[in-house]
Amino acid sequence: MGVRLLERSGRRLSLTREGQELYELARPLVEGLDGLDGAFRERIRGLDAGDLNVAAGSSTILYLLPKIVEAFRAAHPEVRLTLHNVTGAGGLDLLRSDGVDLAVGSMLDVPGDLSYAPVYRFEPMLITPKDHPLAKLEKLSLQDLSPFGLILPPQRLTTYRMVDLVFQQNRVPYTVALEVGGWEVIKQYVAMGLGISIVTAICLTDADRARLSARSLADYFPSRSYGVVVRKGKYLSPQARAFTELIQPDLFVRGDYYATGQSDR
Structure with missing residues (x-):
């Protein structure tokens, strides 16, 4: 090919920059042979x-x-x-x-x-019981959510990390009232009045919207x-x-x- 693909350092052979470029080009083709x-x-x-x-x-x-x-x-x-x-x-x-x-x-x-x-x-959504004070506000801000305990998935999951990041970036304090796995469980606990939650709209069904208030938080959180x-x-x-x-x-x-x-x- 007219370029050096390998270089020696003592007993060790390693790829040159050109060799690395060729490797990256060839790898998908070689893997496809498997x-x-x-x-x-x-x-x-x-x-x-x-x-x-x-x-x-x-x-x-x-x-x-x-x-x-x-x-x-x-x-x-x-x-x-x-x-x-x-x-x-x-x-x-x-x-x-x-x-x-x-x-x-x-x-x-x-x-x-x-x-x-x-x-x-799918948009990020705030879910609360139908009679919750946040359900009656004409416009929501992060500060409005601050006094109420959040029900969130475990910390290892993306939703928890994203919620934490947005509140931290906006310097708004928040409280996690409960960590629990599974959107169905979270929705049930919100309906019982144990807290509010921030979920992705993918998990909201017509039945959920009949028993919960759902408000978009697209102004603050990224869609998924x-x-x-x-x-x-x-x-x-x-x-x-x-x-x-x-x-x-x-x-x-x-x-x-x-x-x-x-x-x-």
Whole structure:
């Protein structure tokens, strides 16, 4: 190629800057070879049978995927679909080890070895009991929320960290009355009057809106995108492509499939 790709330091060989650039270009192509045999067999077999493994968190499985899964099962009843209920980090581990074909969920930062195609966007919402003082205010501010205890997911999750960051940045004190996992539990406790909460609109159903007051906090908190994550260089089976087509047609064209960068949150 006319350039030096390796350099020696004592007994150690390392990549030059040019070598590193070539490595980054070649890695997705080489990784794609790992799945060549399986991809070939899937292509021959087509969509009449086979397996599809999808990683997703509880919220995605509960609120986002039911209609998509229903449509997929109706169109491809012979395909065995397995939904792996895992946290975000667990889903990425499964992607990297080829334990799943794809993941569906929300991403804040996209690692360089993965591709994320955001599809849906949901606003942050304040939920309170219907008769709560905050439900009667014409306009909400962060200061209005300060006197009331918050019910939030555990600290390790993105929602808690985002709430903490926004309050800290605006120098507004806040109190966490209760930490509990699961949007359904949080909504139930809010309805019981045990506190207020900040949730993503994905988890709010018509039944929730009948028993809770829901107000947008988009002026203060970022919206959350949800979409599909795949490993760069991995061949998407016909089953996986059929599933993504139900989410959004032409979701992974060649250019997007090898692109990198931040999610459009």
